Amino acid sequence: MQILASSLLLPLMLARCGAATRPSPPAGPEQALQLGVSVWDDTSMPVRVAPSACRQGEPAWLGAGHLYCFQVTETASYRFELAPQFQGSIQVQERDREHPWDFGVGQASAKPGEVAVVRVALDPGLYQVVIDGSHWPKTGYWLQVDRDTSSSALIGREDRARVAALEAHAEPLRLGERAFGVYRSTPGGARTSCGLVGGDAVRRLTLDRPARIRLRAAAHFPPAIEVRALHENRSLGCAGAVEGSHEAELVVDLPAGEHLLVLDSLAIARHHMHFETNGIMTGAYVVDAAEVAP
Amino acid sequence: MKAPLLALTAVLLTSALGSLSCAATRFTIARPYRGTPCPPSEVIAPLPSLGHDPKPFELERSPDASDRLPVRSAPSYTHRFELETSGTTAALRAVTADEGQPVLVVGDRGTALVRDPKSGWKSEQTGTTEDLFALSRAPSRIKGEAGSYLAVGSHGVALVRSPEGAWQSEATGTLADLHAIWGGSLVVGDGGVMVARSPEGSFRRVPTHTTANLHAIGRCDTHICAVGDGGVIVDCSFATGEPVCVPRRPPTTAALRVVSNEVFILGEGVWLSIAPRSASNPDPPPEWQPWRLAGPSVAGSDARAAARNHWVGAEMLVAGRRGAVWLVGNFTVMKHPVQRIDVPYTVDFHGVTYERTDGFLVGDAGTIVKLGVMSFRPPTTCLAATDALAGPELTDSRS
Incomplete structure (x- = not known):
């Protein structure tokens, strides 16, 4: 819970690409996703299929997973954290620039009470963040993303x-x-x-x-x-x-x-x-x- | 219990070796299934002899025979070398024999020959008197069109042969002698020249950051390498989709002439292989070192061309100056895979091809030697999908 509480303090805001799994998606345009986002959601609701900015109009069909998109405007190291209340996993995917497919560029999983962390350097572009809870009891999770300023960041200051x-x-x-x-x-x-x-x-x-x-x-x-x-x-x-x-x-x-x-x-x-x-x-x-x- | 255990051990060993072979040679090991042996595959015969050579040279070899692993036996084949009359005295520099395509040879003074299975070698008009040093399949200009070839040679000459046998010149934008082609698209030559050819036939320069003469180009691990005088190795990465080429620290001062089999670079008195890596994921560019299994026959001999047979025991045919010919067996299972063959020829060989049951060596004074592998029977795998899903019952075929 400490981890979850600390997550709330971070100036994060990550909105979902589409309404793939929300029970009541907001009407109107999809919310823009920005760096520094904290999201609380749960995977207990039935999956819906909806257009997605990530998918550029294609159905965001992910089984029981949740899909977010993340726009990177500057080449840097990023840190994605998932704190699930179930045994969950997070995968960051890069959209291919020329072909209609995605590449997993980082993934991690965590048990309830743990935090799954993906540290990855990203170029500018559109990425997908997939939260997979399809195989476990479906409950809540926190998700956050920020610049990775740790000493293990690929792009960072000299040691x-x-x-x-x-x-x-x-x-x-x-x-x-x-x-x-x-x-x-x-x-x-x-x-x-x-x-x-x-x-x-x-x-x-x-x-x-x-x-x-x-x-x-x-x-x-x-x-x-x-x-x-x-x-x-x-x-x-x-x-x-x-x-x-x-x-x-x-x-x-x-x-x-x-x-x-x-x-x-x-x-x-x-x-x-x-x-x-x-x-x-x-x-x-x-x-x-x-x-x-x- | 002993017999089934032995049978299982034999099957596991065979499967393990089969897996090794599969990755490298595209064929699999036959094994019995529920007491019924696999039906034997049919013998693949080499191309018919033209009958020009009254005394073919024959050699019995078992290219897969292990001297490191406890395998009872490996198939042995007769390798028959025979001279064929080319009808020219020009030095012949390169040969291709792609499946379903005619055997083609190019050489000095614009020579181009095509092999008719019955009447022998026939000359084709190339429209040039330049020496032609290299020959390769070319990416098709037109989608669906297959069978075009690209030849390059002295003074920057490039010619494309249509499937019908018509040769047409292309402008490479260089006057350098061009010695080698990779993939029908990358060409290297003297002065460190590298040009990239589009499927439409236009060429553009690729920086190599060397002025050394480049003699060969080919796959080296996951990269493409061009090699040449002074031990120069230019390593080209395609990480961005386009070739980006950088010279590596020369591992030798000898001239390097051949890039073969993704893991070998051969040259004047030296054969190199990839050194163990110190890091991985992502793999750094390969480093090269003298191949420890090359054996003593390599020193003092100049390799000029090599081709690997993906069917017959991953065997590699290497040829060079003064009639030097080697056959290299499966180096994953052999302690001494390199065998120098005392063939009855003394000319300098410049080009080879070798696949399935057929090989050709071409060289000075219009020399063409055909290599035929006799009695080759490709191993097979018995597939019985339904039963296999239920769990195959492997039995020893001797029981």
């Missing part, structure tokens, strides 16, 4: 201790040579100031004199690259791939000394390509470093 560990083991980046690597997005990992998803891709660049350096990165994902003074969280330059590109170029004047190159991704993985991976992005990259004339 300085984690980045320090990456710095300590960073391979050197040498002028005139190509650096090969595989990036993997990591909660709390090294994140560029102009990128999005922190990861494990860092390189150490040592200059014995000031120089203008050109860094070119190519990757399986849209990369962002940044140069920092080593051991300092201070950006000396940052550049990201333009929309639709998988290359980034940064030309920056650097002082003599040790620097840290950070490479991260401007995108999370498409869920339908990586089922149940919570948007974790991985891919190969190369970085070419060269000195150029001022």
